[in-house]
Amino acid sequence: MxxxxxxxxxxxxxxxxxxxxxxxxxxxxxxxxxxxxxxxxxxxxxxxxxxxxxxxxxxxxxxxxxxxAAPLAAAHSELSFYEQFWTSSLNELDRLLREDAAQEKQAAISSRPAAHKDD
The missing domain is CATH 1.10.10.10 (Winged helix-like DNA-binding domain superfamily/Winged helix DNA-binding domain)
Structure with a gap:
């Protein structure tokens, strides 16, 4: 290996x-x-x-x-153990990005001026 x-x-x-x-x-x-x-x-x-x-x-x-290709498959198998660390890190990054996007969207909605109705 x-x-x-x-x-x-x-x-x-x-x-x-x-x-x-x-x-x-x-x-x-x-x-x-x-x-x-x-x-x-x-x-x-x-x-x-x-x-x-x-x-x-x-x-x-x-x-x-x-x-x-067989030795590459063996290398992939060896590395697959570490996939759990990559996956959890990527899942955490995805969660943080979604939270950030939701906060930005909420801030944009909050900062909009109120619509005026013509009477």
Whole structure:
């Protein structure tokens, strides 16, 4: 699990995984959007491979990478424990925002001048 989170700790590697989620890519295709050399991209890919997040197939001189989603599911499962803290914090924020909006609405109603009726 540590290798997975270490691999996911880098934004470049997370983007590479997002790219792979839409289909297989070569090392060159994974490197293209990033300002780095192919050697640097290969190092990132090796970290992803070592974490089991991708599988690389060699076809002649072309290295094609495939996403391996199972380790991501394990990471999600590990993180789901903490969801209870996010959910309660978001629920509290929602409650506070609703209270604030209700107070602002009440203040706006209270500060309106009384309507005058023409006789």
């Amino acid at each position: 540590d290798a997975i989170f270490q691999a996911l700790s880098d934004g470049t590697r997370r983007q590479m995984l997002r790219d792979l989620a839409t289909g297989d890519r070569t090392v060159s295709e994974l490197a293209a959007p990033h300002p780095m050399s192919l050697a640097a991209a290969s190092k990132h890919i090796r970290v992803l491979e070592n974490a089991g997040l991708i599988r690389r197939e060699i076809e002649g001189r072309t290295h094609r990478c495939h996403l391996e």
